[in-house]
Amino acid sequence: MPRLSAQMVERARDMIALYPHARSALIPLLHLAQEQDGWVTPEAMEHIAELLDLTPAEVRGTATFYDMLFLEPTGKYLVSICTNIACLLNGAYELLEHAEEKLGVKAGATTPDGNFTIEEVECIALCGSAPCLAVNWRFFGNVSNDGFDHLVDELAAGRLEGDVPPHGTLCRVRRAVGLVGGAPHDAVVEPVQEHTPVEEQH
Amino acid sequence: MAVDVPQPIVTRRFGLHESWTLRTYLDNGGYDGLRKALAMSRDDLVENVKTASLLGRGGAGFPAGQKWSMLRKAEPVYLVVNGDESEPATFKDHQLMVTDPHQVVEGALICAFAVGAAQAFIFVRGEFALGLERMTQAVNEAYEYGAIGRDIFGSGWSIDLVVHPGAGAYICGEETALLESLEGKRGFPRIKPPYFPAAIGLYGAPTVVNNVETVSNLPWITLNSGDAFAAMGEGRSTGTRIFSLSGRVNRPGNYEVEMAKTTFRDLFYDERFGNGIRDGRELKAFIPGGASAPWFGADKVDMPLDQDEVGKAGSMLGSGSIVAMDDTTCMVRAAWRITRFFHHESCGQCTPCREGAGWVDKVMYRIEQGAGREEDLDLLLDVCDNIAPGLSWPPQQTTICVLGPSIPSSIVSAIRMFRDEFLVHIKEGACPFT
Numbered sequence: 001m002p003r004l005s006a007q008m009v010e011r012a013r014d015m016i017a018l019y020p021h022a023r024s025a026l027i028p029l030l031h032l033a034q035e036q037d038g039w040v041t042p043e044a045m046e047h048i049a050e051l052l053d054l055t056p057a058e059v060r061g062t063a064t065f066y067d068m069l070f071l072e073p074t075g076k077y078l079v080s081i082c083t084n085i086a087c088l089l090n091g092a093y094e095l096l097e098h099a100e101e102k103l104g105v106k107a108g109a110t111t112p113d114g115n116f117t118i119e120e121v122e123c124i125a126l127c128g129s130a131p132c133l134a135v136n137w138r139f140f141g142n143v144s145n146d147g148f149d150h151l152v153d154e155l156a157a158g159r160l161e162g163d164v165p166p167h168g169t170l171c172r173v174r175r176a177v178g179l180v181g182g183a184p185h186d187a188v189v190e191p192v193q194e195h196t197p198v199e200e201q202h
Numbered sequence: 203m204a205v206d207v208p209q210p211i212v213t214r215r216f217g218l219h220e221s222w223t224l225r226t227y228l229d230n231g232g233y234d235g236l237r238k239a240l241a242m243s244r245d246d247l248v249e250n251v252k253t254a255s256l257l258g259r260g261g262a263g264f265p266a267g268q269k270w271s272m273l274r275k276a277e278p279v280y281l282v283v284n285g286d287e288s289e290p291a292t293f294k295d296h297q298l299m300v301t302d303p304h305q306v307v308e309g310a311l312i313c314a315f316a317v318g319a320a321q322a323f324i325f326v327r328g329e330f331a332l333g334l335e336r337m338t339q340a341v342n343e344a345y346e347y348g349a350i351g352r353d354i355f356g357s358g359w360s361i362d363l364v365v366h367p368g369a370g371a372y373i374c375g376e377e378t379a380l381l382e383s384l385e386g387k388r389g390f391p392r393i394k395p396p397y398f399p400a401a402i403g404l405y406g407a408p409t410v411v412n413n414v415e416t417v418s419n420l421p422w423i424t425l426n427s428g429d430a431f432a433a434m435g436e437g438r439s440t441g442t443r444i445f446s447l448s449g450r451v452n453r454p455g456n457y458e459v460e461m462a463k464t465t466f467r468d469l470f471y472d473e474r475f476g477n478g479i480r481d482g483r484e485l486k487a488f489i490p491g492g493a494s495a496p497w498f499g500a501d502k503v504d505m506p507l508d509q510d511e512v513g514k515a516g517s518m519l520g521s522g523s524i525v526a527m528d529d530t531t532c533m534v535r536a537a538w539r540i541t542r543f544f545h546h547e548s549c550g551q552c553t554p555c556r557e558g559a560g561w562v563d564k565v566m567y568r569i570e571q572g573a574g575r576e577e578d579l580d581l582l583l584d585v586c587d588n589i590a591p592g593l594s595w596p597p598q599q600t601t602i603c604v605l606g607p608s609i610p611s612s613i614v615s616a617i618r619m620f621r622d623e624f625l626v627h628i629k630e631g632a633c634p635f636t
Contacts, residue, residue, distance in 0.1 A: 018362075018364045019364070020321065020405060021385065021386075021405060023385060023386035023387075024366075024384055024385055024386050025386065026386030027328075027366075027367065027368070027369045027383065027386060028366070028367055030369065031328070031367060031369065052386075061387075061388060062386060062387055062388055065371060065388040065389060065549075066328075066368075066369035066370045066371050066389075067369070067370035067371060068328050068329065068369045068370035069369055069370070080329075083539065084290045084291070084493075084539065084540075084543055085290050085291055085448075085449075085489070085493060085525055085536060085539055085540055085543075086290070086291045086448035086449055086454070086525060088535070088536065088539050089448075089449045089450055089525070089527065089531060089536070090449075122288070122290065122372065122543055122546060122547065123288065123289075123290040123291060123292075123493075123543075124329055125287050125288070125292060125293040125295075125296040125327070125329075125330070126293055126296070127290075127291045127292075127293045127446060127448035127454065127523070128293060128446070128447075128448060128454040128455040128456060129454075130448060130454070134329065136331075137328075137329055137330075137331035138331060138332070139332070169328050169329070169330075169331045169334060169367060170334065170367060171331075172331070172335050173334050173335050173338045173365075173367075174338070174342075175338055175341070175342065175364075175365070176342040176345065176346075177342065177345045177351070179321075179362045180345075180351045180352050180360075180362065181321075181350065181351050181352055181360035181361045181362040182352070182360050182362075183320060183321035183361070183362040184278045184320050184321065
């Protein structure tokens, strides 16, 4: 399995430079690893640890907490179907069941050709168009069973590559400038002298 | 049902051609608020927001101006804008970031200037791929335009703004978990006290954390004055607010309406908003402020969208998401699905939440599946009582953050309001709605 490519390392270094402390770039870098390989490989995590001066265990410790980061391979298209309350009230489980039937695999599994992984997800904030889903985090709302079949057929035929890019939520995100406003690097934080507890917020 | 709809504030550019571009933004008053702010004193800016009585739009409803005034006197100060919108049925920040990202940037800059921040971050939920693109593109354009960076608009003030992606964890909407995540760690909420990041926040420095919709109001408030904002609404619930309406209504969507002057009934039935319940059905119950909020029965439909009124009635406006459930909705199933959500999203630090959520999820599920027992209802309430003793509102807390105490909301609401439905599931050994 590959480490991060030279091009990815360049993007990674640009990202690290945006933060007062390098470790803040850890999650963005994990997104880069997933963009490159479709999942976060052990080798990529070791490489990220080197780049951030962390241990591989620290990298893994963070990576395992987050739902978007996959520590094993997924299909080319990750189909994330929301079944939370707003979608539930609009037929989400019927859609999920239909999706499982159409693709021939259960939620959590990948089709044998490696094209599609279905997952059931929590609310993805498109509740005005329930039921909704995302494919590689590109959103589709008001999805009917027929609409789902059409979507899958188009994806399988390679006709939606402009709308649904490969893995990596940052794959089309490019920041044009570094820090120019004099942000504090390796900021030294003054020790706390004292503080008055304020009333608890609810 | 003839509620007045004032000129929108934060959604006023929705629907404009390429509303997310700098060109459209500038053609429609963009960055005028920042220009005005840079000519004002910091104290005046903070006072203006206090006058506006701008309550935080993220969920807790804490007054933004007060939050800014609580900063510990130390350098550096950071600003973090919370765009990790994950409360089920809330979809306003998503739309704000995708549709009008420059407004978020301008609001963040006004806040950063007012509090003297050294650097600002916009934490965008990782799933929002298009939101991340649009926010980053807006930041790129704003640097080029001179609104971010060195010597902004010739004022001598400089700042950098970084768009930061999350990676999928509801708990990171909790502000101390969000800061841990921004530091590259697991999203574990921090132990309180300190209660506010204003004392100890990002990298231990004093930090302001404000929601996307909250900062989106700042350009308008700066241009038009806090008094103009406070002239709308009533009491502490001033200005306008976006409500995310979903569920069994004909026209779900984000609607910006005047606080306190609009009722739940307006939102559900007015043809400009929900336009009634689907298929002419009856409203059965509704969630007034996100999955964490206790439910209201249809008898509460004439209550105004007023933070304090809803609080007094035993729930909250929370994140501004309102879910309509009708007479075809199985309340056991609805409550179970929300319970399962909390089980999935519990970070695992505190025993009552980690263990409690798992048990109530299992018990709710077996009732919904027709395998429940009558004593399960007392068992559920007992476990909920261990998570949030007293089952009152606002809830008592046995955990580091408010995720735990949010678990009982839907379960207790459903049992108290629809006990008969639970009993039918148990007696018939099946869900009567399927």
